[in-house]
Amino acid sequence: MTDSWATFGADLHIEPHAGGLRDGLMEALRDAVRTGRLAPGSRLPSSRALAADLGIARNTVADAYAELVAEGWLTARQGSGTRVARRAEPRGGTPVARRTLPARRLPTYSLMPGQPDLASFPRAAWLRASRRALTDAPDGAFGYGDPRGRTELRTVVAEYVGRARGVYADPERVVICSGFIHGLRLVGEVLARREVREVAVDSYGLDFHRTALARAGLRTPCVPVDRLGTVVGALADRPEAGAVLMTPAHQFPTGVPLHPDRRVAVVDWARATGGLIVEDDYDGEFRYDRQPVGSLQGLDPDRVVHIGTVSKSLAPGLRLGWMVAPAGMVAELADAKGFSDWTTSSLDQLTLAEFIASGAYDRHVRAMRLRYRRRRDQLVAALAERAPGIRISGIAAGLHAVLELPEGTERSVISAAAFQGLALEGLSYFRHPDAARERDALVISYGSPSDSAWKGTLDALCRVLP
Structure with a gap:
């Protein structure tokens, strides 16, 4: 036999029933449709492929297909192959195809x-950057690489956040991540390894941020938020808090920036207690009626982890972000990513690096x-x-x-x-x-x-x- 089963199309995973090959195959296919294992519209393997897979004559499969088409179980069209008929709904039991959620009215x-x-995503510019990145990519880009991320992206991120966000950033301090939650989870894991018990959070914020920290074994007590931002003086009432999570440029969701006096105060708290500030810079590029508020990290790079992403500036589906960490924390973050959790495509990293370096991002x-x-x-x-x-x-x-x-x-x-x-x-x-x-x-x-x-x-x- 010159053809290998590995060259055929979709596996069907079906066994003919007893009672003759043709009739047994037909009944097995009917059962697969009845139970919903073969959903309406599913494409079946060609008669040649299924015959080779089952070790039976091709004519036997072709005859079975033709009979099931005549009965209405299957459809066959030129160029479309043989498919399960749309009207062949499963009957009886609790088939997979019938396990649907209750109908809900979707908002207009x-x-x-x-x-x-999302409609404003710069598709053409991103495609040009992707082509240039792929053309220029070194062979090593297709391997596992550095868990901190591609050096090309870490270099342009360091330049960009230093210029646009006032971050003190060296490429050696940058760790690429798959968005804010990924970065926060890694920071949480490092803090837990350092035996930190609590990370203080704002009284208004996102619940899945608290969940990410809780999964690292960290408690998340809250500190108040008022018209001047986070009430950082309340951190004195949380002696077990070894870190605080903040959105200082534009508190989410209240929208107020952290007052300059409180920016200084929270850095003083971190220095005095050995604590860490986790800075979520989720939409720092967008300001309208005020001068840009620089990153809190610029006040003390050794006490702040600055986390930024392209989720608001480009699209969350890209799953691209970065952490600018204290020098002594970078190796721990890279270790937390681990060999099985690098998550961000090297080619996507190179594309973003090209997109930023070319000026298209600005x-x-x-x-x-x-x-x-x-x-x-x-x-x-x-x-x-x-x-x-x-x-x-x-x-x-x-x-x-x-x-x-x-x-x-x-x-x-x-x-x-x-x-x-x-x-x-x-x-x-x-x-x-x-x-x-x-x-x-x-x-x-x-x-x-x-x-x-x-x-x-x-x-x-x-x-x-x-």
């Missing part, structure tokens, strides 16, 4: 925070800054005209705003929005379980709706505001 519009305008950020500012201004104008009683805050930077609501109305507004087909998130969703409820508000993203949906989204929002 969404102002949920968390992602940028051009994209500038274009998106203008785009998001226009969106923000349109939101402010619409609220001033149609909901003048609603105060808006946190809009000097970033991709989201906080809309203050009358006391006791947050839940009802979100319910009314859902009835209108608009997905919203309330400020209470981001409150730490141990924090007191302080106010009713909405946290809305003005960056993520598409251009075609933006007007309808604004209309729906204004209709449900009190």
